[in-house]
Amino acid sequence: MLEVLARAKINLTLDVKGLLPGGYHELETVMQSVDLCDRLVFTPRSRGLEIQTDSELIPSGPENLIYRAAELLQKVTGCRRGAHIFLFKNIPVAAGLGGGSADAAATLVVLNELWSLGLSRDELLMLASRVGADVPFCLMGGTVLARGKGELITPLKPLPPLGVVLVTPPLAVSTAQIYREYDRLLPGVHPDTSAMVAAIEKGDAAAVAAFLGNALEPVTTTLYPRVNAVKEALQAAGALGVVMSGSGPTVLGLCRDEEEARRVAGRLDPGLGRILCTRLCRQSIELAVRENKR
Known part of the structure; x- marks a missing residue:
């Protein structure tokens, strides 16, 4: 079992530069992790994915970013192992704080270890960009400049704990x-x-x-x-x-x-x-x- 904290993000700046192929918006944003977090408990299983949460606002099926991240890992790697994931929700939902993205990023990192997949950070970042625009940042954390859909990340000098x-x-x-x-x-x-x-x-x-x-x-x-x-x-x-x-x-x-x-x-x-x-x-x-x- 692994228990992790998945932290929220804030946008210090957010600019819309135009449209990308496929209808996505091209962004330029300075993003920052904050010490507000959800807590996730991962228990490996031989088969199957099950998501539970203490929040009535969070779906437990394929529309949940946690589920999507886990399912994508299985699809890409061919892994047939499963997991039970319990989410203790603290980050406000649909609030501009990236709570769902943070949970998905934590899922990629933790299941990569629990399932012994051996994916590199760069490989996880590529998968993160397929789950959601903010997921790559939530996987990296800290202070960054993000471009494109959010997948092009440049780390910046850490700010003091303002x-x-x-x-x-x-x-x-x-x-x-x-x-x-x-x-x-x-x-x-x-x-x-x-x-x-x-x-x-x-x-x-x-x-x-x-x-x-x-x-x-x-x-x-x-x-x-x-x-x-x-x-x-x-x-x-x-x-x-x-x-x-x-x-x-x-x-x-x-x-x-x-x-x-x-x-x-x-x-x-x-x-x-x-x-x-x-x-x-x-x-x-x-x-x-x-x-x-x-």
């Missing part, structure tokens, strides 16, 4: 709808990715906060004004910088450390949504408990 306040309003935001509206409206907002990368290389927290940006934000905030209200509340509460993560609805407030993040969170109205304090971290997947293979 504090983060995450506010997820109770909204059901469809990523597909946000991109459709973006294509229709073309709001013309583009973050300065190069300036963000330079700020990261210098380890300048104030500059990192200043260059936060998300090209999808004008679309999501127009469709869901409550997201903009969360942004304004975080700014008023004293966050260094504020931006929406992914396609939303989660908004992050960057702070100098966890203590400051707790102070900022304490000034917020609980009615804004789910409020979490965390910090930037350098790993996306971490072994929690290890037992002998069966």
